[in-house]
């Protein structure tokens with residue numbers, strides 16, 4: 001196992017404790033954002049199985065889902081030049097760049113009922129975190145900032161994002177079509193094998 | 202994913218709710234034993250990755266670990282004729298036979314300080330559950346009842362069993378040697394991809 005997998009386990013435990021206090025039902029406290037930013041500032045923990053790009057489509061590897069589905073953590077792996085449609089999330093989210101880079105363009109509804117780009121595209125660099133708030137507007141299109149290399153971001157959401165009905169948007173007509181993203185793998189990393197450090201203690 | 206993986210997910214959710222009420226700190230309520238017995242009475246949910254025997258040694262595939270380590274669920278895969286040493290658990294446990302069969306021999310401490318077999322070996326058949334209680338004596342030796350085929354049992358424990366210091370016993374001298382079992386895989390099944398049934402709803 002990658003030496004740093006404890007990093008992810010400890011973050012999961014911290015998030016679970018906050019969830020148990022009811023603090024992940026809305027945008028979490030600043031302490032969690034700080035911890036998440038620290039997690040994505042070290043690129044020594046993501047298992048290789050959760051870092052593989054696919055030539056045809058970006059990948060969403062579940063890293064952890066809270067058993068009560070109050071939050072989840074996903075690695076989002078971009079092949080070179082891959083992009084998303086314009087979409088929303090319906091729950092709060094953190095997008096933390098781990099490796100490479102992403103471009104993100106926000107969209108807002110127009111008076112005519114379509115959607116238009118709001119501001120300039122923003123680049124996310126390793127160690128940086130973007131916060132998504134449906135209340136403040138989370139509709140966006142995202143793409144790999146690297147044309148010839150894979151990039152990886154780590155996402156945290158206030159729910160089991162792969163099982164949530166959310167939407168892709170036709171920006172011209174404003175039509176929202178439902179979609180459910182699912183996950184790219186039938187397995188998740190084993191965060192719980194602490195046997196080596198227990199034996200060494 | 203196997204059609205029945207929801208079975209395991211629903212069991213995990215039920216157990217998590219009981220843990221949240223503090224009811225897994227000691228031997229759980231009868232309702233959980235009933236649900237566990239029902240889980241192991243259907244052999245349609247265990248992923249193939251968690252059912253593979255190894256020619257050299259029995260395998261312990263983590264299926265789920267509670268993030269607060271209040272319980273875990275493991276598939277225990279026996280190659281033909283494989284056995285354990287005499288050992289304990291230090292936490293409560295359920296052993297449910299899923300496929301094939303196991304033989305289990307209990308041991309008790311003698312006046313001289315060694316350990317001797319207590320009663321006859323007991324065979325566990327598919328659908329049957331043995332309850333382990335350290336308080337009542339859980340020291341045993343277990344082996345595959347099948348000499349030429351693999352067998353599989355599903356275990357539930359009141360802790361993260363792979364990270365717990367427990368003991369193997371020299372029955373002649375009574376000496377207890379600490380051991381930590383760890384797990385056989387770096388991955389666990391993804392129980393959380395409900396996307397197909399959400400889309401169908």
Ligand SMILES: [Fe+3]
Nearest residue numbers: 087088140142
């Ligand atoms: Fe997004």
Ligand SMILES: [Fe+3]
Nearest residue numbers: 288289290343
């Ligand atoms: Fe045992």
Ligand SMILES: [Mg+2]
Nearest residue numbers: 041042043044
């Ligand atoms: Mg580092």
